[in-house]
Amino acid sequence: MKKKVVLAMSGGVDSSVAAALLVEQGYDVIGLFMRNWEEEDGGGHCTAEADYDDVKNVCNLLNIPYYTVNYAKQYKDKVFKYFLEEYAKGRTPNPDVLCNREIKFGPFLTQAYALGADYIATGHYCGIVRKNGFTYLTKAADKDKDQTYFLNQLSQTQLKDVMFPLENMVKNEVRAIAEKYGLSTAKKKDSTGICFIGERNFREFLSNYFPNHKGDIVTIDGKVVGEHIGLMYYTIGQRRGLGLGGEKENQNRWFVVEKDMTNNRLIVSHGDESVLDSKALFATEINWIPKVSEESEFECFAKFRYRQEEQKVKVKLEEAGDKAYVEFDTLQRAVTEGQYVVFYNETDCLGGGVIDKVFK
C-alpha cells in the first residue's frame, strides 16, 4: 500500500517540483492549494487564480488529485490581527513565521490528516531528521535558500509527519527538474512579499489599516528635520522613504534610529551608524526544536532576520526556556523588536522567539 502524502502547493516552482519528486518516489500524492487572503482593496485577486491554474496544470501533468482550501478567516484571526497589533505598537512583525505556525502547519495539517495523510509535505528549503523519538529541523542543502528561519515556531506535534522533498536540492536543480518534467512553473519567478498577500507597495498596503498620524522627524539631538507620515510606516535602520535631503556638513544618508511612540516622533541620524548597534536582546515566546536545552546557558548561532549570516551568541534561558537573554559576540546593526531571533547549531535550527527588547 502506497503511503499517502498531502502536499501544500502554492503554484510556484518549488512545490511543483516537490510534487514531481514525491510522485517519482512512489508516494500517493494529493495537492492542496491554500487561498488565505481575500482582496479587500478592490485590486486584482488574479494572482491567486493564476497560481491555482498552475497547480491544476502541474497536478494534471503528474496525474494527481488536487483540492483547494480557504483559510482566509483563520489567517485574519491568527496572523493578520497580530500583524496589525504589532505595527500599532510600533514593532515590526514577521507575519510569515506565524503563517507557518498558525496556517500551513495549523488547519492545513488538520485537513491533510482528514484526507488520510501519512505524511504532510511542503516545498520549503529545509530538512528534517527523526531520531531518539524527536524530530529535528535541519538546514537546507541550499544554504542560500534555507527557510528554516520561517519555521522556527513549529512544535514537535506539527513536525511529526512532515516531509521536505527539497531538503537536498539546490535552487538550480529544482529549476532543472521543473524543466525536465515540463512543468508550467519551471520559469516562474519566485514569489516574494508577505505570504498569501504577496508583493505590494507596503506603505500603501498599510495605509488601508492605519490612519496617517503625522509627526516630527527629529535628529538624536532633537532638531526637527522633517515630517513623518505615521510611525508604523517605518522600521529601525530604514533609509528609504524618509524624504530627507542632504545637509551642508553631512551628506550621508539618513536612517531611522528609533520610534518614539509616546511623543510620535521618528528619531533619525546620518553618518555614524554605530547608534544602530546593539549587544544583546531579550526574546519571548521561544519555541525550542526539538526541546529546550538542559543547560540554562549555552553558546550557539543566531539570525535576527531572514537572509543574514548566522552570528555567534550566548543564550541565557529564563522561565524554563520560554524567554531568554541573548548576548551577541559582535555588535549587531539594527536588530528590530517584533522580528524573530532564530537559533542554530552547525546543522540544525534550534528554534526561535520574538525579539522583545534590544540592548545597546
Added chain:
RNA sequence: AGGGGUGUCGCCAAGCGGUAAGGCACUAGACUUUGACUCUAGUAUUCGUAGGUUCAAAUCCUGCCACCCCUG
C-alpha cells in the same frame, strides 16, 4: 530708509566667459516567502526674473523680484 550678502534639480552643493560635477531625496530594476538593509541604473536644454555685452553667459553689465544679515 541706508549698507552688505545670497539666489544653480525636492534638499545640500560645484562651477565664476566656452556650452550644467557630486552627495542626499526620488523613480525604476536586481536581491528577497516579513519589514528593512544591500546592489545597479535613471533623473536640470537649464542656472530668481527681464533686458544688454559677446562668436559664445549660470558665469560680465543694468533694471526688477525674493530672501538673509547689519545700521537706523
